[in-house]
Amino acid sequence: MSDFLHAENNPDVGSVYIRENGELYKLNPVSGGVNNAVTKPKPSRLFSKRFSVELCMYKENDNGRTDHFIFTYTKEGNLRYSAKSLFSLVLSFIADNIHHVDSLIGFPEQIGEKLFYAADARQRFTEPRTGFRALQKFIDAYGSLVLQVLCLRNRYLVISEKLEEIKSFRDLTCLDLSYCKLGDDHELLEHITKETLSSLIRLLLKDNCLSDSGLRKMTAPVRVMRKGLENLSILDLSYNPGITNKGVSFLLSFKKLNYLDLSGTGIKDRKVAIQRIQAQIDLVYSEVPLKEFDHSCKTEGWAEQTLLQWEHIILEAIMPQRSLKSRKAAQRFYGKRPRTEEPFESPLGEEHRKTCGNLQFYKETVQMCSLPLLKKKTEELQCERTPSAELKEQSLTTRHLGLLREDWDLLNMY
Structure with missing residues (x-):
């Protein structure tokens, strides 16, 4: 012991304490003796006073690793950290590399939901190259x-x-495309008529610049092949001025319709349209606006936040263009006339929308009216219907709508 203390090349190791018989003694390094006075050592600190913690997550230099600890504070204000569970670490790793996963078929729904939310929180579905492929796997x-x-x-x-991502959503029961100005030849309308969306029950196409040719394309698979929108129960075609009495004949193929809205369309002979719809698909004209056509549709599913992220990114990309107003003002000051782009407005003005009548239909249940009343209404309809040559020609054309050459050309495209 003395040799060790008096060694010349021995570095300074600080104070040395010796415990004997349950008492603590401090060894004097200079004299080599033992100080009998019991001295309490200073309390040791795990961290220095100026110690600070910084969570370095999702940085480029961490080789794909994230923080594996959870930092919390106790009631006394002390910092406490605990390790994450193995399940959360594995879930985070798979969510970061979801584009490398081959398939998720066979995984439980509970794990799939947690994995989807973990990938959505990391915005893996908004990436331009791998986002669509990752979403398709789910x-x-x-x-x-x-x-x-x-x-x-x-x-x-x-x-x-995000048209390709939207087209990838299958098994939809409700689709709201109101006020989107799609027109008759949009790719999304063609996708709706395919068999992949045969589960659609509610379809809202309000104010989309549709015409009779658009309805003919939509109803061609149902009228000829009995496929496509055959399970449709609620259909909103209001405020499409291109739909006329001719387009009503294409809607008669939807035999499972319970609610139909044709308000604000270009139908001139309302009485003939009401009679045909009531006689062939058993829909009754409603004098009161139906609550089924109120805007109560809301996105439901795991990808609800994903759609909000898409919209936020698109709006952020458009925001810099709004800063060009000052430049346009400068051009106006120097005599230059900038090109103004007015927003597209609907062919129907607000005054016309207020003045146009309501044209909504619903299907009466057996409990609402008795059989004698039904017989009486059918007899009144038969008396009101005039056996004119025009109605006979229309009935003949509706019977042979599935045999038109234009319809077969459309079906060959599917």
């Missing part, structure tokens, strides 16, 4: 759980930018 494995109700009301920018 849709193939879980179907309607990813998205069951899709509301794209007045979101034509999202439709134009």
Whole structure:
């Protein structure tokens, strides 16, 4: 012991304490003796006073690793950390590399939901290269759980930018495309008529610049092949001025319709349209606006936040263009006339929308009216219907609508 203390080349190791018989003694390094006075050592600190913690997550230099600890504070204000569970670490790793996963078919729904939310929190579905492929894996494995109700009301920018992602959503029961100005030849309308969306029950196409030719394309698979929108129960075609009495004949193929809205369309002979709809698909004209056509559609499913992220990114990309107003003002000051782009307005003005009558239909149940009343209404309809040559020609054309050459050309495209 003394040799060790008096060694010349021995570095300074600080104070040395010796415990004997339950008492603590401090060894004097200079004299080599033992100080009998019991001295209490200073309390040791795990961290220095100026110690600070910084959570370094999702940085480029961490080689894909994230923080594996959870930092919390106790009631006394002390910092406490605990390790994450192995399940959360594995879930985070798979969510970061979801584009490398081959398939999720066979995984439980509980794990799939947690994995989807973890990938959505990391914005893996918004990446331009791998986002669509990652989203497709969840849709193939879980179907309607990813998205069951899709509301794209007045979101034509999202439709134009994320059309392929929107088309990948299958097993939808409700689709709201109101105020999107799609027109008759839009790719999304063609996708709706395919067999992949045969589960649609509610379809809202309010104010979409549709005409009779658009209805003919939509109803061609149902009229000829009995496929497509055969399970449709609620259909909103209001405020499409291009739909006339000729387009009503294409709607008669939807035998499962319970509610139909044709308000604000170009139908001139309302009485003939009401009689045909009531006689062939058993829909009764409603004098009071129906609550089924109120805007109560809301996106439901795991991908609800994903749609909000898409819309937020698209709006952020458009925001810099608004800063060009000052430049346009400068051009106006120097005599230059900038090109102004006015927003597209609907062919129907607000005054016309207020003055146009309500043209909504619903299906009466057996409990609402008795059989004698039904017989009486059918007899009144038969008396009101005039056996004119025009109605006979219309009935003949509706019977042979599935045999037109234009319809077969459309069906060959599917």
